[in-house]
Each structure stands twice: as C-alpha cells, then as structure tokens.
Amino acid sequence: MTTVTCFTTMKSPVGNLLLTSDGVSLTGLFPESHQDVPPRTPAWKRDDRWFCGVRDQLVAYFQGKLTRFEVPLLPEGTLFQQKVWTALRGISCGTTWTYGELAKRLGSPQSSRAVGLATGRNPISVIIPCHRLIGADGSLTGYAGGLAMKRWLLEHELTRFGVRAVPGLFAVPPTPSNGRVALA
Numbered sequence: 630m631t632t633v634t635c636f637t638t639m640k641s642p643v644g645n646l647l648l649t650s651d652g653v654s655l656t657g658l659f660p661e662s663h664q665d666v667p668p669r670t671p672a673w674k675r676d677d678r679w680f681c682g683v684r685d686q687l688v689a690y691f692q693g694k695l696t697r698f699e700v701p702l703l704p705e706g707t708l709f710q711q712k713v714w715t716a717l718r719g720i721s722c723g724t725t726w727t728y729g730e731l732a733k734r735l736g737s738p739q740s741s742r743a744v745g746l747a748t749g750r751n752p753i754s755v756i757i758p759c760h761r762l763i764g765a766d767g768s769l770t771g772y773a774g775g776l777a778m779k780r781w782l783l784e785h786e787l788t789r790f791g792v793r794a795v796p797g798l799f800a801v802p803p804t805p806s807n808g809r810v811a812l813a
Contacts (some may be wrong), residue, residue, distance in 0.1 A: 635676040636669070639684050642691050642785075645780045647682050654703035655683055657752045660774040665750070687755070689805065691745045693789035696722035706750060713747035720761045723790030725783070741765075749773050797804050 647666060649657035659666045682700070689695035704714055716735055720726055725735075728741040728748075729753040735744070748759035754774055758781040764770045772779035 631696055632672065634670075634673045635679050636673050637675060637677045637680040637684070639680075639687065641687065647689070648683060650679055651703060652676075652679065654701040655753060655756070656703050656705065656772050658754050658756055659752070660754060660778055662775040662778055663754065664773045665752075680765070682728070685779055691785070692756070693785070696790055701757060702753055702754045702756065704757065706747070706752070709743065710750055713744055714753075714757045714759075715782040717748065717751070717759055717761070720758055722758070723786045725761050725763045728770075729765055731762060745771070758782075763788075800802050 632651070634656070635652050637648050639646050639648065641660075643660055645661045647657070647659045647661070648655065649659075649667070657667065659719055686695055686698050686700060690698070691710055704711070705716065713731070713737060716731055720731075724737060728744045729738070732738055732741040732744045737743075739781075742763075751757050751759045751773065754760070760772060760774075760779045762770075763783075769779055769783075
C-alpha cells in the first residue's frame with residue numbers, strides 16, 4: 630500500500646517553502662535551498678487546505694508575532710535524532726545554544742558532532758529550530774538550508790525577540806581556514 634504525502638508550497642522571506650504532511654501531522658518543511666528536499670512522487674497530493682493553520686503560524690512568525698509553533702509534528706528519524714529535535718524545540722525564540730551545550734543537555738557532552746549531524750537531517754526547518762545552534766566560538770556553522778537562510782532567521786529573531794548573550798556572537802570574523810561564517 631502506498632502512503633499518500635500531502636503537500637503545499639508557500640512563499641516566505643527566506644524563499645519558497647515546501648510543506649509535507651501525512652494528513653495528520655506535519656512531516657516536512659523544506660526551503661527550496663535545503664540540501665535534502667524530497668523528490669515528489671505520484672503518491673504526493675496537493676492539499677492547500679490542510680496546511681492553512683501551519684501557513685498562518687509561519688506568516689505570524691515571519692511577521693514577528695509568533696514565537697512558539699503549535700503544530701502536530703511527525704519528523705522521521707532515528708531515536709537519537711528524535712531526542713535532538715525534541716531538545717531543539719526547547720530553545721526559545723531569539724536564543725542561541727552551541728552544539729556542545731545541546732549535547733550536554735542531552736547527557737552526552739562528547740556528542741556535539743553527532744548533534745550537528747542530527748540537526749543537519751532535521752526535516753522540519755524553522756519549526757524545529759536547528760538554526761538556533763551555533764559554533765562554540767559564536768560563529769555560524771553548517772545549515773541544510775544554507776548559511777544565508779540561517780543568518781536571516783537568526784537576525785530576524787534577534788531583531789524581533791532579543792537574544793541571550795553568547796560569547797563571540799557577532800564578533801568572530803569569517804575565516805577561510807575554518808569555513809565558518811559569523812553574523813556581522
């Protein structure tokens with residue numbers, strides 16, 4: 630039996646977004662710049678109505694009026710990925726944590742690299758806010774939607790909602806040697 634994937638698209642300040650659902654929960658939110666946008670198959674069915682509430686919340690977020698999403702989510706991933714994604718939802722809007730800080734909060738202080746890999750596989754960008762993770766020195770690091778999108782989301786939240794002070798944030802210049810880009 631083939632499972633039907635419902636989908637819609639919407640425009641946003643960070644580009645076009647693809648939203649997917651199993652008809653009960655949101656299963657994906659992918660910017661067009663995302664490195665792992667799933668290919669559409671004949672089992673996909675456009676259903677703009679199902680996504681009205683999700684779209685309304687995303688619009689409110691992008692307008693700076695919403696800090697917490699109330700959307701049923703069903704991201705597909707390993708048990709560790711699920712733990713990371715759940716923890717990410719605990720990072721308040723306008724706040725950043727380091728990968729190492731999240732690893733410590735998960736009880737695995739040596740797993741910051743695994744946390745980074747799990748965030749890179751996050752299928753529900755923005756709502757599961759992996760963009761709120763930064764390098765230990767305050768620099769931006771990889772983001773499946775691209776560093777420009779990560780920068781935009783962080784600047785949006787910093788401007789609209791404030792931020793907890795993170796040593797080095799905004800202060801670390803981009804350097805070709807480490808491949809990281811800092812907010813400027």
